Amino acid sequence: MTSRRIVLRFNAANVDEPIIYRLAKDYDLVFNILKANVSPQLEGSLVMELKGERYQEGLAYLEARGVSVQPLSQEVVRSGERCTSCGACTAVCPTGALSLSRPAMQVEFDKDECVLCQLCVAACPVRAMEVHF
């Protein structure tokens, strides 16, 4: 049984629930949290490894609680040619992966901080942000 790398995304309604505890206690899943973040707007994201016999049941529980689950095999990529450094993605990005350097006001993208929420894809007017599988 191999563990799978997934990204969970929480919203203000479920971010304060002890969801990972339930995954371990009720579904007997083994977890290893790699990265976790809660924004001031109470949007949470969590990158983790997860495994166990009742993996699918655990996923169903997550979805029922309104937690979105994505495999970490995806990657958000910025087209350097297309990006104009307008900045429209930077306050929308929940983790600060996209930010403005000051005073140059150039958009910087730190992939290590990206949790694949894909808000930047919708926020980018010139469609410079793409999801690669």
Added chain:
Amino acid sequence: MTVRSYGEINARIRSGEVVVMTAEEAIDLVAAKGLAKAAAEVDVVTTGTFGPMCSSGAYFNFGHSRPRIKMQKVWLNEVPAYAGLAAVDAYLGATEVPEDDPLNSNFPGQFKYGGGHVIEDLVAGRKVRLQAESYGTDCYPRREIDTWFSLDDINEAVLFNPRNAYQNYNCAVNLGDRTIYTYMGILKARLGNAHYSTSGQLSPLLKDPAFRTIGLGTRIFLGGGIGYVAWQGTQHFPAVHSGANGREFGPAGGTLAVIGDLKQMSPRWLMGSSFTGYGATLTVGLGIPIPVLDSDVLRCATATDAELFAQIVDYSDAYPDRRAENLGFVSYAELKTGRITVRDREVPTAPVSSLPRAREIAATLKEWIQKGDFTLTEPAFTLPPAGRAAAARSLEIRGRE
């Protein structure tokens, strides 16, 4: 107290002696030497802005087919263009989208491709599909046509934007409890973020707030090529913002109509853009040279981000309901730090117009003038400033009487 005339500036451009600075460089010079010395030194100040400008579009003359067609309905890459003009003329608006676009039916819509994207494709040298229909006449018998063209194949392609270069713009926030999708970008609930859209101290109409030098015929940087101010823009309502206690918060409300030959423009400076949940548009690069006719022109052209303000407006309710309310004023210096305070809450800020590209435009325009390629035009008339321009009218719902 005239320091120099248009004629003198152009003579210095031709002789290679002209002193040109971007507005940011001129700010530093005034800080170092004082206004009077700086005004004696600098001939021209350049400005720039690169942002989404919805009231943009282009008109075309496609040339005549054999047999001829009087194009009544026209589509460019399936985006409808307005053909209620002479036989093979049409105007394509930046915000037009294909008839089968899902729009906001699956909210928020993506608006992947529209008139602005067609314009970008054309200036990038790509072929565009032209489809047209007609009813047939004795002199124009053809009823339909389906062909491909590039900018080189047609007679005229003219960028003509009825409202560009907004003098100032709102700082948009969302007081509601759901994310909203606006022309100012994605605004998160409960003051989750604040978006603004000018280049501040580089922004053309913030640097000549009383329109002392900008008017009909002013030669400008437009879309990477040369353009002209064609008229005042639609909704040209210049004013000076004032706060509750009578404190003034600087200029806002002026706009420009601009025109230029699309064939010499570039996809770096005309980019098709999509605002999720709102629509398609065109991001336009525009820069204006300001002749330093006297020290007062330079004083205005060197206003700093700390002296220029945006009003904070709620886009969840006040804006859509057209209520003239604001949540206060904030300077561009504060906005550019990345954090402002609204209703005692710290709110992250972000621009939706590119400052690095605005700087590039001001620097490019400076280079053109220094090389002697670009002289300054004295407007046939300057645009009406605050106090002389018409007041905004609203649209009321009423019967015929």
